[in-house]
Amino acid sequence: MASNAELMQRRIQAIPQGVGNIHQIYADRAENGEVWDVEGKRFIDFASGIAVVNTGHRHPKIMAAVSEQMEKFTHTCFHAMPYESYIDVAEKLNEVTPGDHAKKTMLLSTGAEAVENAIKIARAATKRSAVIALNGAFHGRTMMAVSLTGKMVPYKKDFGPFPGEVFHAPYPNALHGISVDESIAGLEQLFKTDVDPERVAAIFIEPVQGEGGFYVAPPEYMQRLRALCDQYGILMIVDEIQTGVGRTGKLFAIEHSDVIPDLMTLAKGLAGGFPLSALVGRAEIMDAAQPGGVGGTYAGNPLACVAASAVFDIIEEENLLTRSQEIGQLMRDRLTALSTDYPVIGDVRGLGAMVAMELFTDETRQTPNPELTQALVKKAAEKGLILLSCGTYGNVIRILSPLTISNELVNEGIDIIADTLQILTQEQVVA
Secondary structure (H helix, E strand, O other), rough: OOHHHHHHHHHHOOOHHHHHHOOOEEEEEEEEOOOEEEOOOEEEOOOOHHOOOOEEEEOOOHHHHHHHHHOOOOOOOOOOOOHHHHHHHHHHHHHHHOOOOEEEEEEOOHHHHHHHHHHHHHHHHOOOEEEEEOOOOOOOOOOHHHHHHOOOOOOOOOOOOOOOOEEEEEEOEEHHHEOHHHHHHHHHHHHOOOOOOHHHEEEEEEEEEOOOOOOOOOOHHHHHHHHHHHHHHOOOEEEEEOOOOOOOOOOOHHHHEEEOOEEEEEEEHHHOOOOOOOEEEEEHHHOOOOOOOOOOOOOOOOOHHHHHHHHHHHHHHHHHHHHHHHHHHHHHHHHHHHHHOOEEEEEEEEEEOOEEEEEOOOOOOOOEHHHHHHHHHHHHOOOOOEEEEOOOOEEEEEEOOOOOOOOHHHHHHHHHHHHHHHHHHHHOOOO
16 A cells, blocks of 8 residues: 555645645544554544544444445436435424524535525525625635635635625634624624625624634624624525534534524535535525526435434434533643643633634734644644644634544543643744
């Protein structure tokens, strides 16, 4: 079998550099919260494929459901010849998403597709064209989705011009000096200077920003945003692509705010490692598109649909919402304790098992430290831990372990972070 270095050379020759790699480690097999590379080295997985395998790698119930479906058929295209498993997933999402109003669900393949179709349906339903997103947001890489994304490098650099009538407002971020009042004022300022609120079809919001840095929107902000949308007839679209399906200790992060959105986008953890996304919303809004106006050839693939049904069974049977809260609390407690010895850890935060620590050059928390962040990600991998970074300043370590991971593996992973920080201190990477 080829080595990591050999595969990397092949990858450089065959695949464009724009398709980035966080690690130069090539996976060979995985089980629950662990991954082994092609050289046989074992890693603790604090990434979960970016919050995709919330139920762990190769959960037996998911593998069994997919294997059974493979013996029947793998593709017909739902538009050409529909199948029951698509309906099963739609009915389940209509049932479990917030609100007791009538809902409808369409299935797709990627989060960006869900975002694109949310915009199309919002425009069709409201007969308006403008959309608003928040600074630091990440909603995907397709042209309309990336226009919503609030980070220039690497997602938007050199790719413009972008679609028109897309506006950005401040996301509440107390750590970096943006209050709830200032965030709401930023929206109201947009309405005074840049876009008539009566032209705005929708506002997109992540209850916890993913790529933006795992900043949690306060419930007060979510409630005031809901009221603002109601005031102007704007649809509130909640992006739960990274936060959904149990990641934050509830099925959906918006539940922490007691707010009911008009539309919700889902993907990542929805099908336990199989490509599936969803757009869920009020029935009258979802019906705004004409027959054939939305969908896709691979949308709602039957293998992914049966996997998604298994995911919801696993969450209930294994009590993974409670487990998510337990894992997150353990991680935050240990990282907070580490910050006593390493004041460069300026903040530890998150909801459920969506945990982050933000790194600065010193205890004043004035200057972000992306160099330390990248060094930590690299050195931790050398010691057997897969980590991810994020944030507008590139100085946030995000942790997204499977919800099925054991406490022993969590503690082993945090031990590696502690050991790595000690090494970096000795190497004077830490100020």
